[in-house]
Amino acid sequence: MHELSIAQAILETAEATLRQHPGARLAKVGLRLGELAGVDRESLAFCFEVLVRDSAHAGAQLQIDWQPLTHECLACHREFPVRDWDRRCPGCGAGETRFRSGRELEVAYLELEEP
Amino acid sequence: MSQAVQDPVARKVLNENDRIAAILRSRFQQRGILCLNFISSPGAGKTTLLERTLAALPAGDRVAVLTGDIQTDHDARRLATYGFPVQQITTAGACHLDARMVEKALSAWNLDDLSLILIENVGNLVCPSSYDLGEDAKVVILSVTEGADKPLKYPGIFHRAELMILSKIDLLPYVPFSVEEARRNARKVRPEIEILELSCTTGEGLEGWSSWLAARRARRLKVP
Numbered sequence: 541m542h543e544l545s546i547a548q549a550i551l552e553t554a555e556a557t558l559r560q561h562p563g564a565r566l567a568k569v570g571l572r573l574g575e576l577a578g579v580d581r582e583s584l585a586f587c588f589e590v591l592v593r594d595s596a597h598a599g600a601q602l603q604i605d606w607q608p609l610t611h612e613c614l615a616c617h618r619e620f621p622v623r624d625w626d627r628r629c630p631g632c633g634a635g636e637t638r639f640r641s642g643r644e645l646e647v648a649y650l651e652l653e654e655p
Numbered sequence: 656m657s658q659a660v661q662d663p664v665a666r667k668v669l670n671e672n673d674r675i676a677a678i679l680r681s682r683f684q685q686r687g688i689l690c691l692n693f694i695s696s697p698g699a700g701k702t703t704l705l706e707r708t709l710a711a712l713p714a715g716d717r718v719a720v721l722t723g724d725i726q727t728d729h730d731a732r733r734l735a736t737y738g739f740p741v742q743q744i745t746t747a748g749a750c751h752l753d754a755r756m757v758e759k760a761l762s763a764w765n766l767d768d769l770s771l772i773l774i775e776n777v778g779n780l781v782c783p784s785s786y787d788l789g790e791d792a793k794v795v796i797l798s799v800t801e802g803a804d805k806p807l808k809y810p811g812i813f814h815r816a817e818l819m820i821l822s823k824i825d826l827l828p829y830v831p832f833s834v835e836e837a838r839r840n841a842r843k844v845r846p847e848i849e850i851l852e853l854s855c856t857t858g859e860g861l862e863g864w865s866s867w868l869a870a871r872r873a874r875r876l877k878v879p
Binding site: 542545546549550553557561571576577578579625627643645646647648649650651652 | 667671
């Protein structure tokens with residue numbers, strides 16, 4: 541439900557960079573989105589498309605890089621995606637792990653077309 | 656000829672919200688204020704729990720409440736009868752509170768007069784979890800008339816909450832809700848989550864909640 545405001549914030553982030561490249565056009569936004577970010581991927585893609593459609597950014601693409609919940613094993617330091625909330629290390633079987641990532645909501649890169 | 660350039664930016668989308676939340680957090684820390692952000696589905700009993708909480712606090716306690724809703728000031732009117740400062744934040748459509756709304760509402764008060772700020776978020780288990788309000792802890796409320804699998808369906812908020820309150824436990828004889836399953840599911844998502852069970856109707860479990868709150872306030876005051 542808040543995906544529209546998230547899409548707006550993504551565009552504002554892109555526009556801040558665009559201002560440093562006069563005349564450039566926004567071609568693509570690369571977004572890192574964690575599975576625990578609380579943002580629906582399809583809804584966000586739809587909102588982004590609606591926002592850019594009749595704007596100066598018409599045609600701009602949103603590339604979503606989905607980040608699974610990832611933990612790090614405290615024993616062997618292996619990083620692994622957590623599936624079905626099973627946090628045991630698949631390498632050494634240790635149970636002590638710590639949260640590493642999975643809540644990302646960040647613009648990773650922008651592709652601009654310069655004249 | 657157009658030329659494609661890739662610009663790595665690595666910027667958080669909610670950068671501006673996080674910036675304001677960090678300012679709020681440092682204001683709270685400087686003054687030893689404990690700030691809690693209550694999140695649940697609509698109807699899980701956030702306002703009722705806050706009513707019971709305020710009723711149990713001594714007159715003159717330095718507590719204030721912010722309550723968020725999409726429309727109406729019904730909750731603020733309910734909560735204002737307990738004699739503590741209360742403000743309604745009406746989001747006019749937004750499904751969550753953000754740090755800017757909280758900062759604006761707090762500007763009406765002198766923070767030096769407060770030691771506890773209770774924020775009742777908009778009823779929603781998804782969107783509020785993305786927005787840091789500068790709070791010390793998120794408290795998620797799950798009522799027993801909902802499904803015990805809610806922690807697995809909405810892991811974002813249970814992964815961030817320090818405390819889960821199971822509310823309306825007086826209704827357990829009438830609904831097919833497994834407390835054990837709800838506890839297990841919450842701990843799957845966040846093994847260290849604290850869990851309290853209570854009923855605002857019968858008062859069962861409210862003492863445990865008061866103790867939790869008092870302990871958190873005492874801990875807050877000790878941290879410089």
